Amino acid sequence: MDGMEIKNITVLGSGIMGHGIAQVSAMAGYNVVLRDIEQKFLDKAMEKISWSLNKLVSKEKISEEQRNEIFSRIKPIVDLNEAVHDSDLVVEAVPEIMDLKKKVYAELDKAADDRIIFASNTSTLPITEIANTISRPDKFIGIHFFNPPQLMKLVEVIPGQETSNDIIELTVNFVKSVNKIPVICRKDVPGFIINRLFIPLVHEACYVMERQKIQQTEIDSAVKFRLGFPMGIFELADFTGLDVIHKATVEMHVRDKKVILPHPTIEQLFNEKRLGQKSGEGFYKYSDDKYERIPLSEELAQKCNPIQIIGNILNNAAWLVTNNASDIDEIEKAANLGLGLKKPLFETAKEIGMQKIVDELNQLSKKYGTFYEPDSLLLSMC
16 A cells, blocks of 8 residues: 555545535645536536636635636546546445445446545445445445534544555545544444434433423523534424435444444434425425524523433533543544534533533433443443
């Protein structure tokens, strides 16, 4: 791997994530090929990139000349062999369907030169399982950009079981070079870091509403004003999309039953096509498809004790540390960049009192089962 340098990038899939990754890579000076299965998808993606770059010009973030230069570095191509011919790194951003990804990698493995690195922009699928379908598992890695890639700073880097250290280092350096902040999830665990913290939390908030018989605005206000979240959990779920949350729930729960205690509301909203902001209704109703804030207040926050919510997210954070997938500093960095937490999780926990949180988890565990058993790391912090 000595002297391996990334200059040319191929992005497979030109949807929201694909064209966003292509744009940030081109802005960082890379030559980019954007590949999709039909020209019409590529035309639409190039239009969106053009619109995004024009917006940067109008905001005086880049000059007209820089805009043209960046745009000219992105080449849309349908033919896979041609798309990967000169590539050093292929970033795959096709839909989150395992069979589809495996099919794409089978074709890619044949078309791509042995030296080429493969990176999957999956948010929940197991990296090692995908890697095992190709002839170069040592050159395969997860690289999870967040939506939209143009704005979100965080990128999770997830090595598979056989990913070499050289490839991890190259990927981390690539992420930094496109002006993003990498956080390594050292083990290929369900949900990686951010989804491991966030997805179970949405379900937990539904249980809190049911058990404490309170309103969702009261829970959301408590989360925002007492736990330092940028918005409420139900608000964030609607913003993310209930289809995304439902899919992540299914994928994570299949891999490990202990990750999530699924609440039937998520399945129900998904089945009723109440997907949040984008469909006009999710947990809340929206007047149109524009982004709308929910009226939350300090007053409403007093009606909910968020200890069960902080208990859930802390227990999952502690699990990541205990199982050597991450450490507290990296988790705090990820939570700040990926969830917008204004205050470190473990700091909030100290303010509430770790013993109180552990007692709450123990009580919940007696009442509702082993899902709530506090992690050994939390016990050691009391």
